[in-house]
Amino acid sequence: MASASPSNSSSLVHLVAGHKTYILPSVTLESGATITDVPVAYNTWGTLNAKGTNCVVVCHALSGSSDVSDWWGPLFQVLDTDRFFVIGFNVFGSPYGSASPLTLNPSASSLPPDLRPPCWPAYGPDFPSTTVRDDVRAHERILRELGVTRVQCVIGGSMGGFAALEWCLLFPSFVRTVIPVATSSRHSAWCVSWSEVQRQAIFADPVYDDGYYHPSNPPRAGLTAARMCALMTYRARVSTESRFSRRRVPTLPATRAEVTGGPAPVLLADAEYTPLASRPAQAAPKAWPTSSSPSSPSPSSPRKFLTPHAVLHSEGSKGLRLYPEEYEVGYVGKAGKGSLGGESSDTEEKVQTTSGEGRVAGEDEGVFYAQTYLRHHGRKFLSRFDPNCYVHITRKMDTHDVARGRVSDHLPDSERVAAVLGTVKQPALVIAVSSDFLYPVEEQEELARGIPNSRLRVVDSLHGHDGFLIELKQVNKHIQEFLKEFIPENDPELAEASPSRANGDISGGLDVRPSTPKMTAKV
Numbered sequence: 001m002a003s004a005s006p007s008n009s010s011s012l013v014h015l016v017a018g019h020k021t022y023i024l025p026s027v028t029l030e031s032g033a034t035i036t037d038v039p040v041a042y043n044t045w046g047t048l049n050a051k052g053t054n055c056v057v058v059c060h061a062l063s064g065s066s067d068v069s070d071w072w073g074p075l076f077q078v079l080d081t082d083r084f085f086v087i088g089f090n091v092f093g094s095p096y097g098s099a100s101p102l103t104l105n106p107s108a109s110s111l112p113p114d115l116r117p118p119c120w121p122a123y124g125p126d127f128p129s130t131t132v133r134d135d136v137r138a139h140e141r142i143l144r145e146l147g148v149t150r151v152q153c154v155i156g157g158s159m160g161g162f163a164a165l166e167w168c169l170l171f172p173s174f175v176r177t178v179i180p181v182a183t184s185s186r187h188s189a190w191c192v193s194w195s196e197v198q199r200q201a202i203f204a205d206p207v208y209d210d211g212y213y214h215p216s217n218p219p220r221a222g223l224t225a226a227r228m229c230a231l232m233t234y235r236a237r238v239s240t241e242s243r244f245s246r247r248r249v250p251t252l253p254a255t256r257a258e259v260t261g262g263p264a265p266v267l268l269a270d271a272e273y274t275p276l277a278s279r280p281a282q283a284a285p286k287a288w289p290t291s292s293s294p295s296s297p298s299p300s301s302p303r304k305f306l307t308p309h310a311v312l313h314s315e316g317s318k319g320l321r322l323y324p325e326e327y328e329v330g331y332v333g334k335a336g337k338g339s340l341g342g343e344s345s346d347t348e349e350k351v352q353t354t355s356g357e358g359r360v361a362g363e364d365e366g367v368f369y370a371q372t373y374l375r376h377h378g379r380k381f382l383s384r385f386d387p388n389c390y391v392h393i394t395r396k397m398d399t400h401d402v403a404r405g406r407v408s409d410h411l412p413d414s415e416r417v418a419a420v421l422g423t424v425k426q427p428a429l430v431i432a433v434s435s436d437f438l439y440p441v442e443e444q445e446e447l448a449r450g451i452p453n454s455r456l457r458v459v460d461s462l463h464g465h466d467g468f469l470i471e472l473k474q475v476n477k478h479i480q481e482f483l484k485e486f487i488p489e490n491d492p493e494l495a496e497a498s499p500s501r502a503n504g505d506i507s508g509g510l511d512v513r514p515s516t517p518k519m520t521a522k523v
């Protein structure tokens, strides 16, 4: 029987510095599926005290990992690791080391070669669905194994906030305080709708193949479009307008001949945009200008190509094509006299004929910075995420509802949620971002109203939902004040905090392996 080795895994856990992996022998999920030999990636900072009482859990958002220092580094300015043992877990379905669609599927490996799905040896779409509660239950088991007896605080933003709320509800006497940030008691119809739009972008990519694509050849265009769409929900109209307005990447030089003495470039139409990750790397001619800030185009030097790291590449017999290194600029192809200068070379004729019709005045002035920003982020995402993982996690987020299974479905949503929030025992600091249109301030007000011992703080930001990852000075101030009040310096629970286990390393024969192992699913 062929067996897949962990080294075949296409998990992206190598992107996560300093992670450890804990193998849970078996996990039964809310769906009823049981998976075995289940990896969970985690990172730790500080030292667990002898009583196991100084733990703080930090929960990540959709595309984060267990390495809190990577995506929320400034948090450590207020989380004193001489005092606290801080731990970040990676959720199921994420590509960063915990069990996911990228995990090796030993049952698939036992299939005859002609019956193996294209995603073999990874699970792909056959990885069972998971919920936030599945994550929290698994993470709690691991904390117990590590010797943690009390969690002083759970902090989480966005999806991490979903987990923070579930920690309180599932383990009321284990968790002492909670800080949900830019989050919600349930995924609203609005958020479910945005999730759906993003998944549909992935499904629409013909490479997707119902999720059975091989991880080495993912539906790149679909994932890029999904991330671009998501990014717009993480920002705000006002910040987008003020950053980019209607500024465009300046028009190309009249002819390449005027800059380098060479032939004129063939320009790409928007329709020709393909993420660069799918193109072979090409060397840039040394003579061509290479970089400049996208946010400060220089109107005084219109001939210089000003996109970041722009490179003019040679495309063999086709002549020259423009491929900026960081993102591909989909220049409109109308190369009428004036946009490429007055010279009517064969190349210009070709461009004009293929995409020059139906354009309005001004469209040949170059793409908007607003566009290149999205393309940059879409493309960057390709190098660090997987489409099936994306589909998996957005579905997980859609299941989030603190009232699910706890209160009758027949009551109105607000009543169901209030009934559950009213049972939260922990003091809570609810943090909202003023311009968040994904989890708006009203949803944080609902949390603060519902949780008996809670206070609401609103971070003033133009950045939208991602303000919770950007406005760290304000976020830190609120967290610091809360921790000072509820876990003071001389707190009896943290007294005699002599170290017992360094950096979360565990002993006693527990199965801790450094890389993603095989796992099986019984659905």
Ligand SMILES: CC(=O)SCCNC(=O)CCNC(=O)[C@H](O)C(C)(C)COP(=O)(O)OP(=O)(O)OC[C@H]1O[C@@H](n2cnc3c(N)ncnc32)[C@H](O)[C@@H]1OP(=O)(O)O
Pocket: 015, 016, 063, 064, 065, 070, 071, 096, 294, 295, 308, 327, 369, 370, 371, 372, 373, 374, 376, 380, 384, 466, 469, 470
């Ligand atoms: C293992 C892992 O990878 S997990 C960790 C990664 N995941 C996470 O961090 C999740 C949470 N983090 C985030 O979502 C983000 O990092 C945030 C919200 C904190 C900050 O967002 P940022 O992307 O840094 O900020 P911003 O929106 O300003 O984008 C800056 C980038 O856009 C580029 N950019 C800005 N304007 C333009 C433009 N007009 N055209 C092209 N590119 C542009 C900048 O050059 C910069 O590029 P770079 O990130 O490659 O250096």
Ligand SMILES: N[C@@H](CCO)C(=O)O
Pocket: 061, 062, 063, 064, 158, 159, 234, 465, 466
């Ligand atoms: N921008 C963050 C937050 C999403 O809620 C992420 O990509 O994870």
